[in-house]
Amino acid sequence: MTNPTAAMLVIGDEILSGRTRDSNMHFLAGELTRHGIDLAEVRVVSDDRAAIIAAVNALRSAYGQVFTSGGIGPTHDDITAEAVAAAFDTPISQRADAMALLAAHYERSGMPFNEARQRMARIPDGATLIDNPISTAPGFTIGNVHVMAGVPNIFQAMVASVLPTLTGGAPLLSQSLRVDRGEGEVAAPFGALAAEYPDLSMGSYPFVVNGAYGTNLVIRGTDAAQIDAAMMRLAAMFT
Amino acid sequence: MTNPTAAMLVIGDEILSGRTRDSNMHFLAGELTRHGIDLAEVRVVSDDRAAIIAAVNALRSAYGQVFTSGGIGPTHDDITAEAVAAAFDTPISQRADAMALLAAHYERSGMPFNEARQRMARIPDGATLIDNPISTAPGFTIGNVHVMAGVPNIFQAMVASVLPTLTGGAPLLSQSLRVDRGEGEVAAPFGALAAEYPDLSMGSYPFVVNGAYGTNLVIRGTDAAQIDAAMMRLAAMFT
The missing domain is CATH 3.40.980.10 (MoaB/Mog-like domain)
Structure with a gap:
């Protein structure tokens, strides 16, 4: 094939x-x-x-x-x-x-x-x-x-x-969290969380608004319940 | 146009x-x-x-x-x-x-x-x-x-x-000289020569043969006599 x-x-x-x-x-x-x-x-x-x-x-x-x-x-x-x-x-x-x-x-x-x-x-x-x-x-x-x-x-x-x-797999779902911190600051805890959820894909996308750094953290995967659980952990880390 | x-x-x-x-x-x-x-x-x-x-x-x-x-x-x-x-x-x-x-x-x-x-x-x-x-x-x-x-x-x-x-200009002519030295070694004198001939284009192309460094030095331009003169200077530098 x-x-x-x-x-x-x-x-x-x-x-x-x-x-x-x-x-x-x-x-x-x-x-x-x-x-x-x-x-x-x-x-x-x-x-x-x-x-x-x-x-x-x-x-x-x-x-x-x-x-x-x-x-x-x-x-x-x-x-x-x-x-x-x-x-x-x-x-x-x-x-x-x-x-x-x-x-x-x-x-x-x-x-x-x-x-x-x-x-x-x-x-x-x-x-x-x-x-x-x-x-x-x-x-x-x-x-x-x-x-x-x-x-x-x-x-x-x-x-x-x-x-x-x-790829013919299950539909991909995603949730994102916007945090008012630079990417370098969130990288370690975010990376540790990602390691706990090997079935999910987590990405971070830095931005600057009015001179202030921020990062959008995105969790992608096919299991909605698992994404919800990871997103609750993520929100607790940064809010 | x-x-x-x-x-x-x-x-x-x-x-x-x-x-x-x-x-x-x-x-x-x-x-x-x-x-x-x-x-x-x-x-x-x-x-x-x-x-x-x-x-x-x-x-x-x-x-x-x-x-x-x-x-x-x-x-x-x-x-x-x-x-x-x-x-x-x-x-x-x-x-x-x-x-x-x-x-x-x-x-x-x-x-x-x-x-x-x-x-x-x-x-x-x-x-x-x-x-x-x-x-x-x-x-x-x-x-x-x-x-x-x-x-x-x-x-x-x-x-x-x-x-x-x-570009519709005069035909471009070129001559090249192969020298058994690395590009870093010829760069200074070659660059100085190039500065003396602003109408010519001089390029160097390094190579390695059997572990030994060499460089092909190329002089391009539209004035054959000027290229000849520059090439004689170049040959005198490296031979």
């Missing part, structure tokens, strides 16, 4: 101009290999609607899964979501589920939920949201295409959410 | 499996940008004949120039040269010019010029050789496709040979 296949589409002028060195391809390649999925092709295209549509359609018909990175942020050149919707010939709008996530996030962080940020709630009809434990703005899965952020730590967190859903 | 366009094709299972992190894309992107050529698309495919042929043909018809990296070494999975020849529907054979270069190289280094190494002399009919100052085995240009090695320092040296031929 051959492994299932996948392709990746990296979107961004900054990669093609040499200003930024892509690291998501190497990360995804390693993750897919560990999961028994063959990464068969990667394409890098610029922030160009026609180029994105053509690449999405070529790759999604040729391979089992397609992972994209880049172009889902708040600025005018972030056109990936619209282009993917067009590739699927599907309407796209500011969806209520994504708007609610983002509104709560900006409320919590005291930053205005302005028009640009609301663009990040634009999700094609029928797509499933991909959790973003770092900066909330979700990715999405439509058909066999997983649309993710280009910022490496967000991309990595989204891959961690998507990948277990592809 | 818009800039001329280019695409890159990275060939290699080791990139797609995550075992090796590609660095050639970032390097080429920066070089092309500095030369006013727009890198519009990159594809990464595995060591698969059909995949290489399809990508070469798609990219060479869509963009002004195509740069490939990888798959031109001596092992059985180095199939890029054959695949590119097939993409151009052109015969390929061990060409006399490439054989002579390689035979002299292995004679000089005291290593057998065996069958595997002779595979590196396989060049499509009508292609122009691309100089390899590091390990001699040449790349080649056929049509608008430049076929280069995947090893980063060789790739970089080949790009340095090809790029000036694309």
Whole structure:
């Protein structure tokens, strides 16, 4: 039996101009290999609607899964979501589920939920949201295409959410806890907890807001009761 | 006036499996940008004949120039040269010019010029050789496709040979000097010489043969007399 296949589409002028060195391809390649999925092709295209549509359609018909990175942020050149919707010939709008996530996030962080940020709630009809434990703005899965952020730590967190859903195992569940401490401070107790729960996957995603460090701690697994138990332990540690 | 366009094709299972992190894309992107050529698309495919042929043909018809990296070494999975020849529907054979270069190289280094190494002399009919100052085995240009090695320092040296031929300027000339000293030892005087000739481009490419360090020093430019003068100075330094 051959492994299932996948392709990746990296979107961004900054990669093609040499200003930024892509690291998501190497990360995804390693993750897919560990999961028994063959990464068969990667394409890098610029922030160009026609180029994105053509690449999405070529790759999604040729391979089992397609992972994209880049172009889902708040600025005018972030056109990936619209282009993917067009590739699927599907309407796209500011969806209520994504708007609610983002509104709560900006409320919590005291930053205005302005028009640009609301663009990040634009999700094609029928797509499933991909959790973003770092900066909330979700990715999405439509058909066999997983649309993710280009910022490496967000991309990595989204891959961690998507990948277990592809291996034919039980659905992956996750809970996250936001703590107002830096990653270096939570690493030891969090690591010790993770060692007690070998069946769960625990990840930490640091952030800085207004100069203060914080970390989102994420517990992923397939056993809801076990995740609940671990999350109660985690909350007791840091609150 | 818009800039001329280019695409890159990275060939290699080791990139797609995550075992090796590609660095050639970032390097080429920066070089092309500095030369006013727009890198519009990159594809990464595995060591698969059909995949290489399809990508070469798609990219060479869509963009002004195509740069490939990888798959031109001596092992059985180095199939890029054959695949590119097939993409151009052109015969390929061990060409006399490439054989002579390689035979002299292995004679000089005291290593057998065996069958595997002779595979590196396989060049499509009508292609122009691309100089390899590091390990001699040449790349080649056929049509608008430049076929280069995947090893980063060789790739970089080949790009340095090809790029000036694309900008519409005067043809680039080069001479090289092989010295039996490590790069760290020649760097200071070589750098001082380079500073005296701002119109010339000087590059150093270290190698190790039988445990001994050596460096190929290359002088590139458009003025033959100036290159001759600089090369005489260089030879006097190190012989």
